[in-house]
Amino acid sequence: MKIASLIAASLAAALGTATAPAHAAYPDKPVTIIVPFAPGGGSDNIARYVASRLSERTGSTFVIENKPGAGTNIGNQLAARAPADGYTLLFGQVTLSINPYLYKDLGYDVKKNFVPVGMIATSPTVLIVADQFPARTLREAIDLIRGKPGTVNFGSGGAGTSVHLSGELFKSLIQGDMQHVPYKGSSPAMTDLIGGRLQMMFDTAPSALPQIKGRKVRALAVTGKSRLADLPDVPTFAEAGLPAFDAPAWYGMLAPAGTPAGVVATLNEQINAVLGEAATRRRMQELGVAPSPGTPEDMAAFMDTEGRRWQATVRSANVSLE
Secondary structure, eight states: OOHHHHHHHHHHHHOOSOOOOOOTTOOSSOEEEEESSOTTSHHHHHHHHHHHHHHHHHSSOEEEEEOOOGGGHHHHHHHHTSOSSSSEEEEEETHHHHHHHHBSOOSSOHHHHEEEEEEEEEEOEEEEEETTOSOOSHHHHHHHHHHSTTOOEEEESSTTSHHHHHHHHHHHHHTOOOEEEEOSSHHHHHHHHHTTSOOEEEEEHHHHHHHHHTTSEEEEEEOSSSOOTTOTTSOBTTTTTOTTOOOOEEEEEEEETTOOHHHHHHHHHHHHHHHTSHHHHHHHHHHTOEEOOOOHHHHHHHHHHHHHHHHHHHHHHTOOBO
16 A cells, blocks of 8 residues: 555544644643554653653653554654644654655655654664574674575565665675565564574664573674673674674654744753653663753754765665655
8 A cells, every 4th residue: 555545544533633832831731742653662662661751750641642654654744744832742763864765755854844852762773693593793694695695684674664774784884695585564574583584684672682682583793882781792893893884773752843942942851851860771771772862953963964874775775665
């Protein structure tokens, strides 16, 4: 089904009546945070924790509304078309830096239809392999891929996802050939990796950590400047000999363009306060992410940098989706 059809069906149900303009005492009624993923995943878990802390800090209710589908475009477009009053927000992530270069018609413009509120967290990408995979290190994996072109496969939750493009970036950097196996979601891909039907997979730390800790899969390397606290024995890509590879996952809050500056400032202040709490740092570590407080301007600059990275990767891999 075309993206436009999927989005149209959801818009009809989700965008009912406009809400009143934001008051000076913002927020003085429930705030909806659209999460463009199904419940229970890494993004959803982070969003629900932040929402609960914002509810406690402000005395108003922050409600999560899951709107998955079409590579996050359904949820993103719902948020883009919501009233610009601060009572509908988007829990955005790396797809906002990728989708503009994948799809011919998103139905929204990331820069024109959204205003960044603030970053929430960043997370490394982890290269994981099936337990039966013969390579025990990143170098051994690269040698295997180069020595037997096209025989090693890697899975993802679908064509054009960040983990798929992480694999394409990896291929280009090592000048090796691997076969991409797309799935309808990351869960079935992980199931096949655990079962040995897949050999490799790039995944975000929040998604991969439970399987790594459960010894169902093995981690060869993580992105980032330092090792994950929960994976002290797993080297960074730089330590393992591939410093150019970096594909971080990120999570941040956005609002529809036109949202009053005072509301954005209030939200940014409250989010940064939550991220500064010791309890939040502990919870974020458990989820495999690092708090990333900052200003809306910091987030805008970060998104621009990420957009350039993924635009180059999409073009190099010649990936295009309807």
